[in-house]
Amino acid sequence: MPGPHRLIPRFPGRLPYMLAGAVDALGNGFYAAFSLLFFQKVTGLPMEEVGLGLSVAFVATLLASPAIGAGIDRFGAKRMLVAGNLTAAVGFAGYLLVTDLPGLVLAATLTSLANRIYYPGASALIGELVSGKDRDALIAVRSTVLLSAVGLGGLVSGVAVGFGGYEIVAGVQVASYAGAALLLSRVPVPARAPADRPRGGxxxxxxxxxxxxxxxxxxxxxxxxxxxxxxxxxxxxxxxxxxxxxxxxxxxxxxxxxxxxxxxxxxxxxxxxxxxxxxxxxxxxxxxxxxxxxxxxxxxxxxxxxxxxxxxxxxxxxxxxxxxxxxxxxxxxxxxxxxxxxxxxxxxxxxxxxxxxxxxxxxxxxxxxxxxxxxxxxxxxxxxxxxxxxxxxxxxxxxxxxxx
The missing domain is CATH 1.20.1250.20 (MFS general substrate transporter like domains)
Structure with a gap:
């Protein structure tokens, strides 16, 4: 184990873990620069329908949070995050095929579900990979990498959209989520002790x-x-x-x-x-x-x-x-x-x-x-x-x- 003053903690799979976060964040930087405008331009639906569809998906997946937590405890944070990234990739690919409100709700539900998995899953995975002071260190360096990647994605997104249209945002998102899933799958997670296996309650x-x-x-x-x-x-x-x-x-x-x-x-x-x-x-x-x-x-x-x-x-x-x-x-x-x-x-x-x-x-x-x-x-x-x-x-x- 690293000493208490190491800035970047060492653990098996550190490189693919950090790369997965960077790839994911880079794609999100593309998307965050346009947000609602992306959905309207790609789907061609009125902004009112876009807002309604996204709201319906948000509420529906928010209610799924307890089941997501149970899934993380049962299958592990890494598996849930990999599944979430693949779900997001399918969802963003689906936006390219949307022609009506039900289609938008379906695609938005997939991407929103992935988002609901990400936050508790990312925190739980940090808890599985490191402990003690290394936990704080990993949170800090991971935050730095993610912020830098989001900023870079946002910086180049305007130029990219100018050349390829808003569809390129969806394409980058699909590629980034799929890449993040592949990288995360290469991160070894310590085996759970018997006392750490899911219990009732x-x-x-x-x-x-x-x-x-x-x-x-x-x-x-x-x-x-x-x-x-x-x-x-x-x-x-x-x-x-x-x-x-x-x-x-x-x-x-x-x-x-x-x-x-x-x-x-x-x-x-x-x-x-x-x-x-x-x-x-x-x-x-x-x-x-x-x-x-x-x-x-x-x-x-x-x-x-x-x-x-x-x-x-x-x-x-x-x-x-x-x-x-x-x-x-x-x-x-x-x-x-x-x-x-x-x-x-x-x-x-x-x-x-x-x-x-x-x-x-x-x-x-x-x-x-x-x-x-x-x-x-x-x-x-x-x-x-x-x-x-x-x-x-x-x-x-x-x-x-x-x-x-």
Whole structure:
């Protein structure tokens, strides 16, 4: 096993594991640059039907989260991730054949199902591959690789679409998901100990775990904070501050670039910081960034948004590895898939579903209300992490320190 201060942990299959993430993220960078526009252009359906079809698929697959968690526990995270990547490849290939709403719902359900598998599966696989401080280190370096690949994909996607049309986005996605599945299949996973094999209790065992459910409640404000750049900032900068789309694009590019280059240095500085304290510090930095965003209407707008974005990115980078490692460490190995699926459903799926509505309603009342509510929420999260951090992790092999 590597020493406690190794930046990149070593484990069997490290190279194909990292390459799989990079290939997957590169394809997602192509897609993320166009999002809803991609679906409308490829299918030729009205935007209203596209929105309806995607919403139906999102809700349907969100309800499948408990079954996905059970599948991870029964078959292993690697097998589920390979299956999820292949499902996504079929789904994106299907978009090229869509001619009506039912066809869109079917293709979107496949891709959305793959997305529901990915988040709990990726966390559970990290839990299977490494332990202790190596877990934090792997989360940090993997995050750096993924952010860099997404940024690169987004950078070249516009040129690629100009030459090949939006169909090239679907083609790249199919190839990236298939490639990621092949690479992941080459990653050896340690054999499970008898005590780590699935046991009874199912999702109800997760819901009865008071500490883990408290952790989810504490993390809900952070989940909303993580959606700010997707929903709140474009609306705020465009409709409220009357800034051009170019400014929003620059902020988005700065967000991605800064996140990619700062994750490893930030994690190195946090090497000897307790995970709960790292998560709390990130929450406090989120609050500072929201205060700065709120001041953009009274101070020089572009400069203030740039400063606020910088603090926001640092908050993400400070918090992500310790929060992810803390989440994984709280789940018993034999039920890790179910734990990660419940977390993903509540702190990812549900918050993503309601964030656009809540952000829009709050912005309609007052931008100050939005930024204040977000700031108060993450400060409550900071206090919650410090309280929860005093209790031991479920996994006895885990310590409660951040390493990178």
């Amino acid at each position: 199912g999702t109800l065992a997760v819901l009865r775990d008071r500490r883990f459910m408290a952790f989810i409640v504490v993390t809900l404000p952070i989940s909303f904070a993580q959606d700010v750049f997707i929903w709140a900032l474009p609306l705020y900068a465009g409709a409220e501050l009357h800034m051009s789309p170019a400014v929003i694009g620059v902020l988005s590019a700065w967000n991605t670039l800064l996140a990619a280059v700062t994750q490893m240095p930030v994690s190195r500085l946090q090497r000897n910081t307790r995970r709960a304290r790292g998560a709390a510090l990130g929450a406090v930095l989120y609050a500072v960034s929201f205060a700065a965003f709120g001041l953009a209407g009274m101070l020089p707008g572009v400069a203030t948004l740039l400063v606020a974005t910088t603090v926001y990115v640092l908050a993400e980078r400070v918090q992500f590895p310790p929060l992810e490692a803390l989440k994984i460490s709280m789940a018993p190995a034999e039920l890790r898939g179910r734990y990660m699926a419940v977390y993903s459903m509540l702190c990812g799926g549900l918050t993503a579903a309601v964030a656009p509505l809540l952000f829009t309603l709050a912005m309609g009342v007052s931008p100050t209300l939005l930024w204040t509510a977000l700031g108060v929420g993450v400060l409550l999260s900071a206090g919650g992490y410090l309280l929860l951090g005093e209790q031991p992790a479920t996994d006895p092999a885990e310590n409660d320190r951040v390493s990178a």
